[in-house]
Amino acid sequence: MSDSQSLPLPPGSTIGMLGGGQLGRMAALAAASLGYKVHVYSPEVDGPASQVTSLNTVAAYDDWQALEKFAAAIDAVTYEFENVPAATAEFLVKRIPVRPGPNVLRICQNRLREKDFCNSIAVPTTRYAEATNADSLARVTRDFGLPCILKTAEFGYDGKGQVFISYGDDIETAWNAMSGGKETAAAIVEGFVDFRMEISVIIARNGDGSSECYVPVENHHKNHILDQTHAPARITAELADRAEVIARRLAEEMDLQGLLAIEMFVTSDDHILVNEMAPRPHNSGHWTMDACITSQFEQFMRAVAGLSLGSPDRHSNAVMKNLIGDDVDAWQSILTEPGAKLHLYGKAEARPGRKMGHVNRLSPKI
Ligand SMILES: Nc1ncnc2c1ncn2[C@@H]1O[C@H](COP(=O)(O)OP(=O)(O)O)[C@@H](O)[C@H]1O
Ligand SMILES: [Mg+2]
Numbered sequence: 001m002s003d004s005q006s007l008p009l010p011p012g013s014t015i016g017m018l019g020g021g022q023l024g025r026m027a028a029l030a031a032a033s034l035g036y037k038v039h040v041y042s043p044e045v046d047g048p049a050s051q052v053t054s055l056n057t058v059a060a061y062d063d064w065q066a067l068e069k070f071a072a073a074i075d076a077v078t079y080e081f082e083n084v085p086a087a088t089a090e091f092l093v094k095r096i097p098v099r100p101g102p103n104v105l106r107i108c109q110n111r112l113r114e115k116d117f118c119n120s121i122a123v124p125t126t127r128y129a130e131a132t133n134a135d136s137l138a139r140v141t142r143d144f145g146l147p148c149i150l151k152t153a154e155f156g157y158d159g160k161g162q163v164f165i166s167y168g169d170d171i172e173t174a175w176n177a178m179s180g181g182k183e184t185a186a187a188i189v190e191g192f193v194d195f196r197m198e199i200s201v202i203i204a205r206n207g208d209g210s211s212e213c214y215v216p217v218e219n220h221h222k223n224h225i226l227d228q229t230h231a232p233a234r235i236t237a238e239l240a241d242r243a244e245v246i247a248r249r250l251a252e253e254m255d256l257q258g259l260l261a262i263e264m265f266v267t268s269d270d271h272i273l274v275n276e277m278a279p280r281p282h283n284s285g286h287w288t289m290d291a292c293i294t295s296q297f298e299q300f301m302r303a304v305a306g307l308s309l310g311s312p313d314r315h316s317n318a319v320m321k322n323l324i325g326d327d328v329d330a331w332q333s334i335l336t337e338p339g340a341k342l343h344l345y346g347k348a349e350a351r352p353g354r355k356m357g358h359v360n361r362l363s364p365k366i
Contacts, residue, residue, distance in 0.1 A: 008306040009075050011035030015304060016070060016077035016096070017049060018042070018061070018088070022345040022355060023281045024049030024080035026289070030297035036305065041070050048345045049080070061088045071095040078258060078304045080280055082108045083155055099304045100258035100279045107254060108279045111153050111188045118274050121253045123246055125274050126265070127191035133184050134175040140189040141165060150178045153186035158353070159224020164192070193273060195265035199233045200284040201247040204299040204309050205256040212299065212309040214292065216243045219263070219284050225353065229320040231287045235266065242272055250277065259300040261285060283322065283355070290341040290360040291318035316362040328356035339363065 009015070015031055017024045020042030028038035028049055039055035040047075050056045055073070059066035061084060071077070076097040079089075082105060089102040107117045115125045127144060130153075131137040141148050146169070152161035163178045165171070179185040198219045205211040218233035219226055233240065247262050254260075261282030263275040285296035294302075294310025302309055323330070328350050334342045344357035 009036070013037070013075040013305070014039050014055065014073065015301065016041060016074035016092075018077065018079035018084050019081040020044050020047030020049040021080060022048045022347075025052050025345060026286075026295075026297045026343070027078075027080060027281060027300055028052050030295060031301040031305075033298065034301055034305070034307070036301065039070065039074050041067075048347060051346045061085050064091065067091055068095075076304060076306075078280075078300075079105075082279055084109075100254075100256050100260070104254050104256060104258070104260075104279045108277050109154055110186075111151055111156070111276065112186075114277055115188070115274075117254070118250070121249060123249060123274055124271065126193045129189050131175075131187045131189050134172045137175050137187070137189060138171045141171060144189065144191050147192040149190045149192055150174055151188050151190065152178060153188050159221075162224070193265045193267060193275075195273075196268045197233065197235065197266040198263065198275070199235065199243060199266055199272075200229075200261055200263045200282065201243050202259060202261045202282055202285045202288075202296055203244075203247040203251045203256075204259050204296075204303045204312075205251040206303055206309055207257050207306050209252075210309060211248060211251055211256075212294075212312045213244050213247055214285065214288060214296065214312045215314060216240050216264075217284055217287065223353070225324060225355075226283045226322055227324075228322070229284045229287055229318075231291060231314065231318045231320070239266065239270060239272070246272060246274065250274075257306075258303045259296060283358075284320075286343070286358050287318035287320040287360050288312070288314075289343065291316040291362055314365060316365050318363070319361045321359050321361070322355055323357040323359065325350050325352045325354055325356070331357070334359050337361070 014037040017040045020040050025048040031038045038053045040049045041057045057070050092098050115128050118125050129140045147166040150163045163174045165174045199216045201216050203213045215232040218230040220228045261278045265273045281296045289295040292314045339362045341360045
């Protein structure tokens, strides 16, 4: 379905959301503030997003009958995770506007395509190559030198499906650790970046080509999971500008209509390399909920609905801390902290490594 001319969705319209996790939940809450209904489509019963809306479809992503009914019940559709099967997006786009479009999904759901795309528009990434088995991995590591990082090309998150390979490591063991023992798989080998800082930029872009960018933020991981985001990043204005230019270029070149989060490395000699992208709200943008005029979730819904974008200006500085597993037990004391805003995701069980909520700690803007 041609999307470029479609009008903004009027309040009262229904936005479809593929995926039912916390990002969908916070987006649905923001959509409600703008007068929209959100219809969540997810295989999961009682997920974080379905708890906040009465419109739910619980079905598989390849249940064509359920998708047909879903498409008939909504005015536009988006997603809160990028692993929506390509066939699902293609099915929906024939019936209803899908924002961001399937081309954006295609790029962002495969690490090789993502890096090919960046390089095709002169946006630098680390050195990388494809590997499909232990032999090709051995060839690439000989060529690149070690250390390297081996990653599954698709479906990785929070460091899952990644193996760090350093000098002296057995290549076949590394391959099996990544592939789960499979002889062939789609994988990428990346040169190890000795970065000084990890930053991310979130940009929103509308159907009319206007865009708004949040200030770059600084991300700190623990056990491969985002632990804290410092907003703004403690980098020079010149570096921040360069990060923003990269974000704008990526959003324009993929003709984004929606939100795009870009994770970047800042190297010790102040180069910026793109690590990965997500065409949706991002954990490193949760601070915007309490420290910016327009949160990333409201901005996301504005872009998907084709409304004018809100101001991304921040009125406070913030440190976002993820509440992972048992961290959430501190909820009562967090509530007593001045300047702290607690957000919980409605998950019943606090398993290790599970994102249960986050807290934004605000301080005066500097
Ligand atoms: N090429 C690399 N060089 C150095 N560190 C890396 C590299 N790729 C990933 N990392 C580290 O691993 C983390 C997770 O990798 P990433 O590619 O972002 O995958 P995901 O977030 O999907 O698990 C990054 O945030 C970074 O800390
Ligand atoms: Mg990442």
